[in-house]
Amino acid sequence: MATRIKSIKCPQCGSTRVEELANGRFRCRSCSTTFFLDSDDITIHHQYDAPQLRKYLTGKNLRIVLISVLGMVALYVLSSILSPRSSSTQSSLSQSVRDIENVEEKEAEPVFEAKYAVPFANKDGMPMIALFGVQRTGQYPKVKEDFLLKIYDVTEEEMVSASLLPIDRLGRLEYRLFANGKLNIIINERRWFVLDRQLYSLEEQNSYREIEQLSSGFASVKFDYIGRGDGMELMTNLGKAYYYYPSIGKVYTKDQYFDALNSRPPHAVVRTAFAFSSVTDDYPEQDIQLLKVKQYWKDGYPHDFVDGFGWYKDFGGKFIVYTDRDPYTKAFISKYNANRVRLISYKDFTPGSIYFDPDVFYFNDSILLIGYKPTAAPDAVYQFQLLDANTAERKWTAQKPAELSGSVANDEAVLTSKGFMLAYGRKVWLLGLDGKNRSISSFYKY
Secondary structure, three states: OOOOOOOOOOOOOOOOOEEEOHHHEEEEOOOOOEEEEOOOOOOEEEEOOOHHHHHHOOHHHHHHHHHHHHHHHHHHHHHHHHOOOOHHHHHHHHHHHHHHHHHHHHHOOOEEEEEEEEEEEOOOOOEEEEEEEEEEEOOOOOOEEEEEEEEEEOOOOEEEEEEEOOOOOOOOEEEEEOOOOOEEEEEOOOEEEEEOOOOOOEEEOOHHHHOHHHOOOEEEEEEOOOOOOOOEEEEEOOOOEEEEEOOOOEEEOHHHHHHHHOOOOOOOEEEEEEEEOOOOOOOOOOOOOEEEEEEEEOOOOOOOOOOOOOOEEEOOOOOOOOOOOOOOEEEOOOHHHHHHOOEEEEEEOOOOOOOEEEEEEEEOOOEEEEEEEOOOOOOOOOEEEEEEOOOOOEEEEEEOOOOOOOOOHHHOOEEEOOEEEEEEOOEEEEEEOOOOEEEEEEOOEO
8 A cells, every 4th residue: 555645743843844755754844853654654653863953053052052051060160169168157157147046035035124113121121122013025926924023132233033923914003011010912903912021922812701791702902091001992792892901800891990990999009100280271371290199009900090180260160150250269180180090199299390291201119201392492302301209309311312203102111221212113212221322223124
């Protein structure tokens, strides 16, 4: 049978541009492949030859190929040179890696931000500060927050203790040193703790749950007003309001509480206290006086503020409207206020002294610390003065440092073996017993 080709494609590249050679062989004009057909028109054999490639690798195309090959060789040689790095190169690269690691490690260091600074004297009377704050670790947005208690030694100027607080937020914090020597801390108006001044540990108080009225727990709790004793005002989880005095284990309703304020506690003793009088509308020209007061007292029981002193017109104590034409006497304290503070006697402790904006910050049987402005000028510098509690002798006077602003926390100074500590927010001033400035400790972020 004769071989006839109507249409055939190159088995190598698929082109139909073919030419017939002798003996039934064919060549592809596109890729120069030579092929032939069996006699049954089924099997195709091909032989690949590439004269066109040799033709392509000439002239300009050959230069391009050579440049490409040389570039690859140069790249290989360069990589071979760099791969066994010299010691100086390796050292430089290693140092760069260490620098990067150090930066990352430095950035990851925790930062502690103090929110509250609570001054206290430890078991040896040394000045310490309890710092309550938040410690942040990591970078935004992956920042971890922990709430910590850190104890700072003012004398050594170093942190001596750090512990986690069992809270998930740090909102409001109050503190109060009770007459029984316990330093009480209330956090977020919900949790009540006592700070161990020897071990520097914080112990949550739950013994109040043994009292029937308080067994449901606190919905909210806060300290009673400064000057009204070692008590707390609270709301239970059952919605009942009480006043609680833990030192004596007493719970009062509102009416019972005010009755207790205005009555003499059982087995009361005579206590000596100090207070300033007030300027009154009746006699605004009268000077403020520093008073030494004797009153009935019982530690741990409710008591009212030692105040109510100031010159006024006494019309006889009847609750009616009076005019200046009605008879009156000039009095210094009303019968009601005298009963309220359980007054026994009082006297002007520093006759002739002038005080403006005064306050009593600390007293005991031997010393008295007061603060006041010496003149009525708006820019008068506030000053502190230590007096002998028996003779009124002025031991020293010290001006308040300019870097301290605001008022003293809790209106009280903490007496330590090194002097008085007065807290102004997150700054604590240690004022030496000799009246000389010892130090100001500031706590923010570090």
